[in-house]
Amino acid sequence: xxxxxxxxxxxxxxxxxxxxxxxxxxxxxxxxxxxxxxxxxxxxxxxxxxxxxxxxxxxxxxxxxxxxxxxxxxxxxxxxxxxxxxxxxxxxxxxxxxxxxxxxxxxxxxxxxxxxxxxxxxxxxxxxxxxxxxxxxxxxxxxxxxxxxxxxxxxxxxxxxxxxxxxxxxxxxxxxxxxxxxxxxxxxxxxxxxxxxxxxxxxxxxxxxxxxxxxxxxxxxxxxxxxxxxxxxxxxxxxxxxxxxxxxxxxxxxxxxxxxxxxxxxxxxxxxxxxxxxxxxxxxxxxxxxxxxxxxxxxxxxxxxxxxxxxxxxxxxxxxxxxxxxxxxxxxxxxxxxxxxxxxxxxxxxx
Amino acid sequence: xxxxxxxxxxxxxxxxxxxxxxxxxxxxxxxxxxxxxxxxxxxxxxxxxxxxxxxxxxxxxxxxxxxxxxxxxxxxxxxxxxxxxxxxxxxxxxxxxxxxxxxxxxxxxxxxxxxxxxxxxxxxxxxxxxxxxxxxxxxxxxxxxxxxxxxxxxxxxxxxxxxxxxxxxxxxxxxxxxxxxxxxxxxxxxxxxxxxxxxxxxxxxxxxxxxxxxxxxxxxxxxxxxxxxxxxxxxxxxxxxxxxxxxxxxxxxxxxxxxxxxxxxxxxxxxxxxxxxxxxxxxxxxxxxxxxxxxxxxx
Numbered sequence: 001x002x003x004x005x006x007x008x009x010x011x012x013x014x015x016x017x018x019x020x021x022x023x024x025x026x027x028x029x030x031x032x033x034x035x036x037x038x039x040x041x042x043x044x045x046x047x048x049x050x051x052x053x054x055x056x057x058x059x060x061x062x063x064x065x066x067x068x069x070x071x072x073x074x075x076x077x078x079x080x081x082x083x084x085x086x087x088x089x090x091x092x093x094x095x096x097x098x099x100x101x102x103x104x105x106x107x108x109x110x111x112x113x114x115x116x117x118x119x120x121x122x123x124x125x126x127x128x129x130x131x132x133x134x135x136x137x138x139x140x141x142x143x144x145x146x147x148x149x150x151x152x153x154x155x156x157x158x159x160x161x162x163x164x165x166x167x168x169x170x171x172x173x174x175x176x177x178x179x180x181x182x183x184x185x186x187x188x189x190x191x192x193x194x195x196x197x198x199x200x201x202x203x204x205x206x207x208x209x210x211x212x213x214x215x216x217x218x219x220x221x222x223x224x225x226x227x228x229x230x231x232x233x234x235x236x237x238x239x240x241x242x243x244x245x246x247x248x249x250x251x252x253x254x255x256x257x258x259x260x261x262x263x264x265x266x267x268x269x270x271x272x273x274x275x276x277x278x279x280x281x282x283x284x285x286x287x288x289x290x291x292x293x294x295x296x297x298x299x300x301x302x303x304x305x306x307x308x309x310x311x312x313x314x315x316x317x318x319x320x321x322x323x324x325x326x327x328x329x330x331x332x333x334x335x336x337x338x339x340x341x342x343x344x345x346x347x348x349x350x351x
Numbered sequence: 352x353x354x355x356x357x358x359x360x361x362x363x364x365x366x367x368x369x370x371x372x373x374x375x376x377x378x379x380x381x382x383x384x385x386x387x388x389x390x391x392x393x394x395x396x397x398x399x400x401x402x403x404x405x406x407x408x409x410x411x412x413x414x415x416x417x418x419x420x421x422x423x424x425x426x427x428x429x430x431x432x433x434x435x436x437x438x439x440x441x442x443x444x445x446x447x448x449x450x451x452x453x454x455x456x457x458x459x460x461x462x463x464x465x466x467x468x469x470x471x472x473x474x475x476x477x478x479x480x481x482x483x484x485x486x487x488x489x490x491x492x493x494x495x496x497x498x499x500x501x502x503x504x505x506x507x508x509x510x511x512x513x514x515x516x517x518x519x520x521x522x523x524x525x526x527x528x529x530x531x532x533x534x535x536x537x538x539x540x541x542x543x544x545x546x547x548x549x550x551x552x553x554x555x556x557x558x559x560x561x562x563x564x565x566x567x568x569x570x571x572x573x574x575x576x577x578x579x580x581x582x583x584x585x586x587x588x589x590x591x592x593x594x595x596x597x598x599x600x601x602x603x604x605x606x607x608x609x610x611x612x613x614x615x616x617x618x619x620x621x622x623x624x625x626x627x628x629x630x631x632x633x634x635x636x637x638x639x640x641x642x643x644x645x646x647x648x649x650x
Contacts, residue, residue, distance in 0.1 A: 007375075017397040051549075052545050071548070073549065074553075079546070082542075083540075083542055085546035098552075098560070099549075099551050103551055135385075150550075
């Protein structure tokens with residue numbers, strides 16, 4: 001277990017810079033998730049921590065030691081790959097013991113460590129199987145077992161759940177989180193799935209185009225997004241953005257409709273963007289801004305209503321089983337206690 | 352009803368499609384093989400309308416009274432062992448080298464493969480010139496750098512002629528193994544290599560535990576194909592030494608050819624061919640069974 005300090009990290013592939021000066025302090029025992037859309041540099045960042053990619057600029061420290069020039073094995077890290085990367089000709093036990101065997105550990109000691117790890121992960125009945133005889137979830141567990149036996153300073157996960165089906169993903173999510181709580185180890189975890197990030201992380205780093213957009217706990221990011229990108233990236237369905245001007249405690253949309261706001265920013269001159277979570281609307285028939293229903297999606301627990309308000313498409317999530325027809329006119333009002341304001345040009349948060 | 356009709360028509364279609372090829376193959380490959388087996392039990396000079404049935408006499412002769420057959424068999428075995436060992440090993444090393452991000456690796460791959468597409472008889476002629484004791488490249492170079500003591504009659508010395516010839520053969524076939532290994536190396540999972548690096552494996556350990564297991568099938572194919580092509584080595588011997596000096600480079604395929612086409616004893620020539628066929632089959636049949644089992648397992 002250890003701290004990881006990333007400072008001013010850069011990575012270029014030829015003329016293309018994919019990581020543009022990233023600085024993150026990862027605390028001892030922290031579960032940190034790097035999240036962002038494809039091509040944001042999150043995997044490259046992880047691979048640089050692992051030592052699988054050269055560092056073009058900046059510095060990485062693991063447990064107080066600069067590791068820029070160290071090979072992966074000298075960094076004392078373990079990595080779980082998206083496609084599991086299990087050695088196909090070896091049994092589960094051999095896969096898990098491989099790194100220990102290479103390091104010259106005694107056989108009895110390897111067996112003990114493998115037995116301990118397989119106990120934690122429930123792999124005992126599978127130890128003599130080959131990877132091809134395992135299901136996706138079992139392979140994933142073996143890959144984690146291979147990481148655990150090494151007792152590394154840092155665990156690195158590169159989109160480990162992407163190859164699993166939805167149900168198994170939810171289950172493994174809980175298992176990884178439980179594992180973290182049990183081992184108390186430092187974990188750096190890459191995913192493009194914001195639900196994974198929200199549910200598992202101690203802190204989330206949102207990356208876009210090689211830069212850090214925001215770092216914080218899941219709820220900090222959810223409640224106080226620094227900009228429209230973070231606001232739109234976290235939360236499902238995504239936050240709605242409405243453009244307009246503030247007029248006496250209301251948002252005046254370009255189409256002439258008015259939405260009463262729960263609060264207004266201190267300095268609200270001119271046009272701005274209001275961010276409202278889909279759960280923050282109330283749908284009625286009498287009071288509020290006029291909107292037209294486009295699609296109704298019942299999910300069972302709640303209902304998603306896609307509507308058009310003054311030319312902007314928004315999503316509302318309501319708990320009732322509403323029965324609207326497409327094209328029907330409804331009245332929208334804001335029920336949320338909190339909405340977010342952003343500058344329409346810089347997309348930064350306005351308080 | 353409909354189903355069986357569809358099956359019927361697709362079977363007819365399949366027969367129509369493979370029919371012509373099957374006829375050609377049967378006429379020019381299967382029938383001559385059967386004919387050779389018949390001939391090996393007969394006495395025939397190639398012209399006589401009468402073929403005399405002599406039973407196992409031809410086999411008895413070549414096994415007990417023909418010293419050249421035993422030389423040829425021994426040479427063929429030596430040749431095959433060398434051909435299974437050296438060209439694949441060198442080919443694998445070249446493939447590993449040329450699989451790295453080297454400058455100019457694409458033209459290098461082409462250059463190493465080039466000899467494979469040259470006709471063996473041309474390779475034989477070329478190397479015969481280079482081995483010429485008086486005007487050949489090798490002895491010239493040795494003279495020029497002051498190593499006259501190393502000068503040899505490369506193809507005229509009974510002790511070394513077979514090995515001199517084998518060097519030429521290796522030069523020609525290394526590219527063949529290299530290309531197959533290069534293709535095999537593409538199937539090595541990159542993340543496995545990375546996992547091994549993180550597990551602390553050095554280059555050799557990573558090669559042993561990741562690359563070699565991934566190349567298992569390729570290695571088997573290369574070894575079997577190398578065995579087959581070395582067992583039927585003919586053109587290069589015919590072109591370089593003709594089996595000489597004093598039969599010291601004689602091989603089964605060439606000896607069968609000489610018995611039939613130069614001594615006009617088709618019976619004995621065919622008997623040698625049949626023995627060579629049996630040797631080949633004992634190696635190839637297990638391979639075919641193994642590869643079919645592998646196919647079945649992957650389904």
